[in-house]
Amino acid sequence: MTSINRIFASLVALMGLGLLLGGAYLLTLGGSFYYVLAGWAYLSAGVMLWRRQVCGVWLLVAVAVLSVPWALWESGTFYWALFPRLLVPAALASIGLLLLSTWSPADSRRRIRGLGVLALLGTAVFFGFAFTPHGVVSPVSGTPFTAAATNTTPSNWSAYGRTTAGTRYAPFTQINRDNVQDLKVAWTYRTGAKIQLDKGAVDSNTPLQIEDTLFTCTPDDRIAAIDADTGVERWKFDTHSASPIWNRCRGLGYYKLKEAPADGVCAERIVNSTIDARLIELDSKTGKQCPGFGSDGVVDLKQGMGDVKPGFYFQTSAPLVARDYIIISGWVVDNYSRGEPSGVIRAFDARTGALAWAWDLGNPDITGLPPAGQTYTPGTPNMWTAAAYDDQLGLIYAPLGNATPDFFGMERPPHSDEYNSSLVALDIMTGRPKWKFQTVHHDIWDYDLPSQPALVDLPDGQGGTIPGVLQTTKRGQLFLLNRATGEPIADVVEKPVPTAGAVPEEKLSPTQPYSVGMPTIGAEHLTEKKMWGATMFDQLMCRIMFKQLRYEGDFTPIGLTKALDQPGNIGGFNWGSVSYDPVNHLAYMNDIRVPNIFWLMPRDEFNTWTKTHQIEVSGHGPSPQLKTPYGQAIYIWMSSLGVPCNQPPYGTVTAVDLNTHKVAWQVPAGTTEQLGPLGIASHLPMPMGMPTYAGTMTTAGGLVFFAGYQDYYIRAYDGQSGKLVWEHELPVGASATPISYVSPTTGKQYVVISVGGAAHSPDTGDYVMAFSLPTSQP
Incomplete structure (x- = not known):
């Protein structure tokens, strides 16, 4: 046993030396003293163990015992905060006691071994708590929840958010909280898509369901019609679209002529905006291009845009179809250069493809195609996500981003600062703005409005309703506005924010809007005590960083020194939007909690840095920001083990009560089963809560469905309590929002999800999967 003892002694001494040196450096930075003391103790214990001195073991025990009050003082009783602080000390003390029992006197050997076994069992029990959810917010006892009226009447999922209100609410009760555990795979369709990760391809498609047919699209815009009951393909159309980057199709549009033509051709149409900036209409029955739309079913979206390089402008989100119009804006390559393609929002006649109107916020006098020799204003804030629409008010709700580059605002024109990161209500007939609400002033954090607004009707307390619009943000802020006027329903105040640290050319706003009347989700203020790691060692590294x-804090400016961006520019909330239960006024949402490190570099320094480190620049990583004095670097903040430095959860599923404006419940989103240190899958389903993508879907059956986890599952939660009531393992992950419908042919309710791979996962697929109850059930 001598060799084992010495190996253990050497490891303890090396751990101690690392903690001592790192802890000493942390002290010079004004950090915690704990690591110096723990490091000195472990280094001393290692030397003593090498010499087979009993006091070395008791020193290990002392560190484990004394770490407990320190951990509780720093972080309270939150399990995930205690995990890296206590697990290693407890394990080392347990192993030390067991080794001591092998070379201790015979009369004490059994007692020490028993103590070692007890300590090891305690360590195992502590580790075992990693497999139970922590940080759960449960609803207050007795919280009312009204069951929706029984409904199994078929109706269509005819828009990206089911309707143009964007609420993702399926008003069906056949699948409900009492029987959801019986859901089984009904059918699986294979799209044949090859997910090209090198082109930024992600299957984020939310299908449409029109009567007995589903319509899907792939990241390279291949469209298919599928039988809603069997998954059998009815037709497929290849748009032959290509883009060097950012391949995705989040959804399609649907348009039905008020009067069907005599030959029936293209009476109902599927609308696709492609990754090479074309607008295509197909006959929903045959999959053939509609001859009366544009040029043989195609409209060139590059008209009036000037010179557009491949991949620099197209629409990744589903087009909005409202009245007789198709409303389009576009995605651009963030941060690559000034003067990128315009963020103009245009309406095309859904019958003919003719341009109906244009809103160029940089030049409002242009209401159609630009005059000869001109273009729409380059570089204006764009709408890369999906819009919502209220037909009664005749208003389109357009969530805008900001002018590129996102992280440097010098010489932005006034119109860009006026509209960046704003929700704008546009008149459906003219495209003229009726009101706007700005969520970030002079945005240099890439806090674009990322998601489709949800149109929610709320009780006014006097028997009537207030027309509301709920907008999520990358900041984790929820803005609840009157959708007729743009005035806040929940209080919004201006708060002072930091301005020091930016480059000298920058002129920052001294205040920013905060939605104080609504909860903030996943935007916790960071401190050294809240740094995390899988072990005490990488936790120390994160504390040093x-x-x-x-x-x-919030709105720390980007500058010439490395800074933390919290929340990062992936959120907070991203493009998944929310789902909304109109009976109980509960909004369901998922979030991301991963900060960034970002900074600017003078042009020559940036060019040298990228060349020396062989860094590939893009719009969504280190970015050149051409035509400005600075390049920009941005990275997700991780330890050297590839583990986030902020403590879990890194994503949640949350219900917000729009009556009380409070969190109704919150649960961690998914497990670490497919993730782990150094990018190696742990296969340990610890429900830590991982970053989430896509969105939730809710039903009248009292259920919330979600699949955008980092592990490979689709799950259903009780809409009242947040309790997990069903889960099903998927062949790969998903980065798409589910839908649910009742078949008009069989009367069966289905839940359908595109399964093409979780965000940032190397595992991809081409599945569309449907779930239903066994045939014998109602």
Whole structure:
């Protein structure tokens, strides 16, 4: 046993030396003293163990015992905060006691071994708690929840958010909280798509369901019609679209002529905006191009845009079809250069493809095609996500981003600062703005409005309703506005924010809008005590990094020194939007909690840095920001083990009560089963809560469905309590929002999800999967 003892002694001493040196450096930065003391103790214990001195073991025990009050003082009783602080000390003490029992006197050997076994069991029990959810917010006892009226009447999922209100609410009760555990796979369709990760391809498609047919699209815009009951393909159309980057199709549009033509051709149409900037209409029955739309069913969206390089402008989100119009804006390559393609919003006649109107916020006098020799204003804030629409008010709700580059605002024209990161209500007939609400002033954090607004009707307390619009943000802020006027329903105030640390050319707003009348989700203020790691060692590294970085809380400006961006520019909330239960006024949402490190570099320094480190620049990583003095670097903040430095959860599923404006419940989103240190899958389903993508879907059956986890499952939650009531393992992950419908042919309710791979996962697929109850059930 001597060799084992010495190996253990050497490991303890090396751990101690690392903690001692790292802890000493942390102290010089003004950080915690704990790591110096723990490091000195472990280094001493290692030397003593090498010499087979009993006091070395008791020193290990002392570190484990004394770490408990320190951990509780720093982080309270939150399990995930205690995990890296206590697990290693407890394990080392347990192993030390067991080794001591092998070379201790015979009369004490049994007692020490028993103590070692007890300590090891305690460590195992502590580790076992990693497999139960923590940080759960449960509803207050007795919270009312009204069951929706029984409904099994078929109706269509005819828009990206089921309707143009964007609420993702399926008003069906056949699948409900009492029987959801019986859901089984009904059919699986294979699209044949090859997910090209090198082109940024992600299957994020939310299908449409029109009567007995589903319509899907792939990241490279291949469209298919599928039998809603069997998954059998009825037709397929290849748009032959291509883009060098950012391949995705989040959804399609649907348009039905008020009067069908005599030959029936293209009476109902599927609308697709492609990744090479074309607008295509297909006959929903045959999959053939509609001859009366544009040029043989195609409209060129590059008209009036000037010179558009491949991949620099197209629509990734589903087009909005409202009245007789198709409303289009577009995605651009963020941060690559000034003067990128315009963010103009245009309406095309859904019958002919003719341009009906244009809103160019940089030049409002242009209401159609630009005059000869001109273009729409380059570089204006764009709408890359999906819009919502209220037909009664005749208003389109357009969530805008900001002018590129996102992280440097010098010389932005006034119109860009006026509209960046704003929700704008546009008149459906003219495209003229009726009101706007700005969520970030002079945005240099890439806090685009990322998601489709949800149109929600709320009780006014006097027997009537208030027309509301709920907008999520990358900041984790929820803005609840009157959708007729743009005035806040929940209080919004201006708060002071930091301005120091930006480059000298920048002129920052001294205040920013905060939605104080609504909860903030996943935007916790960071401190050294809230740094995390899988072990005490990478936690120490994260604490050192935190102390080295510039961080002043929300809206810490990007500058020439490395700074923390919290929330990062992936959220907070991203493009998945929310689902909404109109009976109980509950909004369901999923979030991301992963900060960034970002900074600017003078042009020559940036060029040298990228060349020396062989860094590939893009619009969504280190970015050149051409035509400005600075390049920009941005990275998700991780330890050297590839583990986030902020403590879990990294994503949740949350219900917000729009009556009380409070969190009704919250649960961690998914497990670590497919993730782990150094990018190696742990296969340990610890429900830590991972970053989420796509969105939730809710039903009248009292259920919330979600699949955009980092592990490979689709799950259903009780809409009242957040309790997990069903899950099904998927062949790969998903980065898409589910839908649900009742077949008009069989009367069966289905839940359908596109399964093409979780965001940032190397595992991809081409599945569309449907779930239903066994035939014997109602």
